[in-house]
Amino acid sequence: MKMLSKKTLAAMIAGTFIIAGAASPFIAQAVEPQESSSAYHHKQGQMKMSPEEAAKRISETFGIEQTTILTYQNNGMSLKDIKKAAFLAKASGRSMEDVVSKKTADNTWKDVCKTLGITKEQMKATRQDIAANHLNKKTDIDKATALDLLHQGYHPRDIGMAKELSKNTNQPINDVLSLKKINNTWSDVASTLGVDKDTFKKDLKEMGYAPHHRGPHQEIGQSRI
Numbered sequence: 406m407k408m409l410s411k412k413t414l415a416a417m418i419a420g421t422f423i424i425a426g427a428a429s430p431f432i433a434q435a436v437e438p439q440e441s442s443s444a445y446h447h448k449q450g451q452m453k454m455s456p457e458e459a460a461k462r463i464s465e466t467f468g469i470e471q472t473t474i475l476t477y478q479n480n481g482m483s484l485k486d487i488k489k490a491a492f493l494a495k496a497s498g499r500s501m502e503d504v505v506s507k508k509t510a511d512n513t514w515k516d517v518c519k520t521l522g523i524t525k526e527q528m529k530a531t532r533q534d535i536a537a538n539h540l541n542k543k544t545d546i547d548k549a550t551a552l553d554l555l556h557q558g559y560h561p562r563d564i565g566m567a568k569e570l571s572k573n574t575n576q577p578i579n580d581v582l583s584l585k586k587i588n589n590t591w592s593d594v595a596s597t598l599g600v601d602k603d604t605f606k607k608d609l610k611e612m613g614y615a616p617h618h619r620g621p622h623q624e625i626g627q628s629r630i
Contacts, residue, residue, distance in 0.1 A: 467491040496531040536561040544568040569608040
């Protein structure tokens with residue numbers, strides 16, 4: 406069972422909020438990996454949220470009462486720390502109170518992760534569960550199906566686009582996914598399936614995706630739209 410490095414912990418937590426569409430402007434990382442342009446713009450868009458709105462997002466993502474999150478905020482805990490604690494609580498199956506009690510001024514969230522015995526595998530499973538919940542909410546895809554596709558290694562973005570195109574064409578989602586190759590885009594797939602540009606743009610908007618993701622800042626593991 407692999408334990409997480411500080412950089413891996415920070416990157417996995419940050420990635421969770423980008424995937425799930427949750428608020429992410431306040432993820433400070435002790436060792437901060439370089440951000441992609443899409444992550445940066447996502448964060449910029451979320452910075453306008455009020456504390457209440459941010460707390461609501463965290464509550465919806467982790468199943469923690471919004472009042473609990475606001476209480477920690479009112480007691481002076483930063484949103485970035487609340488978010489990390491919420492993630493670790495979900496990954497470990499512990500309460501927020503238990504996780505927060507492990508964090509002191511003299512240790513790091515990596516130390517808390519180690520104290521709780523959270524493994525890389527648990528982190529990955531937590532991210533996938535959050536992504537599956539988000540996909541279910543956004544596209545009505547069955548959560549079990551979403552988890553199965555995530556376990557197969559498909560990126561949540563690809564699953565979301567495949568589900569939208571599947572609904573538009575009545576094609577099985579696995580058949581749609583099979584059309585996406587490393588050297589084409591989802592726009593190409595939509596064209597192959599006979600989906601017009603206006604419908605494809607509408608699908609992108611509903612999923613909250615930008616119209617294109619290509620070039621040197623493309624995220625690792627993320628296919629082009």
